Amino acid sequence: MPIRLLPETMINQIAAGEVIERPASVVKELVENAVDAGATRIEIATSGGGLTLIRVSDDGGGIPADELEMAVSRHCTSKLANGIDDIRTLGFRGEALPSIGAVSRLSIRSRTAAGEPVEISVEGGRVSPVRPAGANRGTTVEVRDLFYATPARLKFMKGERAEASAIADIVRRIAIAFPAVRFTLSGSDRMTLEFAPTDERLRRVAQVLGAEFPENSVEIDAERENVRLEGHVSVPSYSRANALQQYVYVNGRPVRDKLIAGAIRGAFADVLARDRHAVTALFLSLDPALVDVNVHPAKADVRFRDPGLVRGLIVGSIKEALAAAGVRPATTGAAAMLGAFRPGPVPFGHPGPANGHRHYNPSFHGSPGFDPLRSHQRPLDGFAEAAQAVFEAGPLASADTRASQQDAEPSTASFRLGAARAQVHENYIVAQTEDSLVIVDQHAAHERLVYEALKEALASRPLPAQMLLLPEIIDLAEEDAERLSLHAETLKRFGLGLERFGPCAVAVRETPAMLGETNVEQLVRDLADEIAEHDTVETLKQRLNAIAATMACHGSVRSGRRLLPHEMNALLRQMEVTPGSGTCNHGRPTYIELKLADIERLFGRR
Incomplete structure (x- = not known):
């Protein structure tokens, strides 16, 4: 078979296979674009676990009308002004929107502060002309019938609930990194996930990980050779059965890196069982030239120029923080x-839990015919007077005597x-x-x-x-x-x-x-x-x-x-x-x- 150039539609579908793995991948790419656009409010709506509908709206800077067609073309981006070695945004490859458009029905409505609102549609890779539309400042991206153009991919999707859960996890991970942004996620099950904006990162972490996390965590703040590590890790006795609540960020980017996961596991090796995992929210900051985020189109993997330095910083700082916390x-x-100790209310005279205990009624002891030896209100067997005799302290000493004893024995x-x-x-x-x-x-x-x-x-x-x-x-x-x-x-x-x-x-x-x-x-x-x-x-x-x-x-x-x-x-x-x-x-x-x-x-x- 002779070598030939693949059609543009097929090229985009092949690229989409790497970038768009499931509905959560679409949400990740669109929300990251909204963050890069300077949004302070991002709303995500889904239906059918994201396979039927994904809508992401933001109040960011918007896309100019004359650039909207380029936005849905491959390898077109506004985020690589300083080269591949100086990436300071979440997106940079210019693949997300054309990849989404190649496997779904995509529409984008956008308006800049000084421009007119416009809209463009992409259906199975076919791009429609830009046309006027009604829209507020910002951008709304709507994705319908995901993978309709590649039905084989639909066979690999999980149930609606599993896909919705994966979307929620993506939103949580991005929300932790940007506490000043309001995130709202709503789905077809009418459940809403909302993170209010805050000036304190730990407060946003608590919104995601639970209100009890701050008081069950220790702060991490360390730096070595211009690599800085900040955040919080749980105390060893506050752990989970899996690593799903380990949130790690490199220069603000959510990552799932084996090196970092191994370093966290190593830091807790002496204080956690092998089947238990710490809860973490860790933020690594370093020169973008010292880390490669262009390892995979999904951008979830990273490679460090000096992995030993990063691993040593994580292990050492966590161990030191746990030791300092005492x-x-x-x-x-x-x-x-x-x-x-808080059983449900049981009416007096009604049998309690399976052990047969009843609640105490102080007026009952005054009733005629009360026999303390037969009554269910008698002292429990293990706390009878004879059993407690070993704890008898004798007659109380006077106040002066007790005070002198306290002075003598701190x-x-x-x-x-x-x-x-x-x-x-x-x-x-x-x-x-x-x-x-x-x-x-x-x-x-x-x-x-x-x-x-x-x-x-x-x-x-x-x-x-x-x-x-x-x-x-x-x-x-x-x-x-x-x-x-x-x-x-x-x-x-x-x-x-x-x-x-x-x-x-x-x-x-x-x-x-x-x-x-x-x-x-x-x-x-x-x-x-x-x-x-x-x-x-x-x-x-x-x-x-x-x-x-x-x-x-x-x-x-x-x-x-x-x-x-x-x-x-x-x-x-x-x-x-x-x-x-x-x-x-x-x-x-x-x-x-x-x-x-x-x-x-x-x-x-x-």
Whole structure:
């Protein structure tokens, strides 16, 4: 078959296959165009999950009448005045509108501040002449019957609800980056998503991620070699089962980058379980020449000129911020606990929940024939007088005596985790602060303390190594062998002794004693792959840390062990000065804090 030039319509349909993957892709391109046009109000309306209708209206600068026809032509853009190495807008390729027009029925109405309103239509790639229209200042883009010109693509679309959910996610991601812009999304299900404009980025983040996010997050503000990282990440005890609530931006552009996602996962590796994910809103700012956003037509992937610098900045700044924040629980734990204490109203005399408890009526005790031993209003079995005798403090001392005792023994209630008051079920420490009640899981808390001590020991001195009886020779690609030899000194500190063995192999003579019997070849190959991708040796660190976590679990205070008051207080004081002590090594919370105000509300005092 001879080589021939493809028709323009087919060229646009092929390009659309890369740019327009689903209705959410259309919304992304149109909303980004509206933001680039300086809009302060953007309204998105959809029907049929975006397949039937997508309408995006804005109050931006508009498109001049004499440029409207060029706007729907491929590779026509107003956003590359300074070249491909200095991209400061969200769009720049000049492909979105012609790609959308190639697979749908597209119409654009626009008006500039000083111009007349005009309209143009594109149907399946066929462009109609520009004509006068009625429109306010700004632009309205309407897309109907998406993919009608390429029906095969329709077979790959998900249900209406799934497509609508993807559109909502796109709007949320862009809305976080531009808090001064009002975003309104309405769909055929009559549900409306609206983000009011605000001067504070964290307030917009709270609009998207929920009002509880700010108080369950720590601020990130760091800079290294003119690369700046700002934003907020959740405390470890406030996590999710997936990474959908990780919002990351590079120079204001929403991205889904593997390097950044891996860095976030690495920063939380010690404080979150493998199946849990932090909630983040992070903003990277750097010279546009140092990042390539032209990796894919969808512009969701980026490439950094110095990926090691970016990864190190993210991991280091998040770890430092979490350590500086100290011990902090998630407020959602207390909220769940409060919810458990708030059963629905049950009329007096009516059976309560399945456990048969009834609500207390103070007038009932005065009724004739009341027998406290048979009544359901009697004290619960676990709180009888004999069972509580161990907590008896004797007669109250006088005010002067109590004051002198307080002067002689300063109260520990002023500490962050307060003073231990009791141990419940030989596993939970109940402590009192000046304004709250704290419940600590003693095993989980001590597990974190032991783990952090082991990690500090690992980092402070070279690890013991075990000599192999015979060196293990591992064949590698020449570049992998070179990378490993360059990191030999670092690997030696972790107990892995290796050296170059010819151009395409390394000889391993020592392995970390902590690893015991291990697959040396697989370890070395994993390290080579990681160094090639990130220029780090995190794989070995993670294996050693995993062993340290196991040792900490077996070496910590076990559930069921009774602790003396001074032991409980010592545990609390250690938690207060240990980074990450709000969660155990598996990501579970180590304590829950219940504010006194919440307790008083439970008892109707507020």
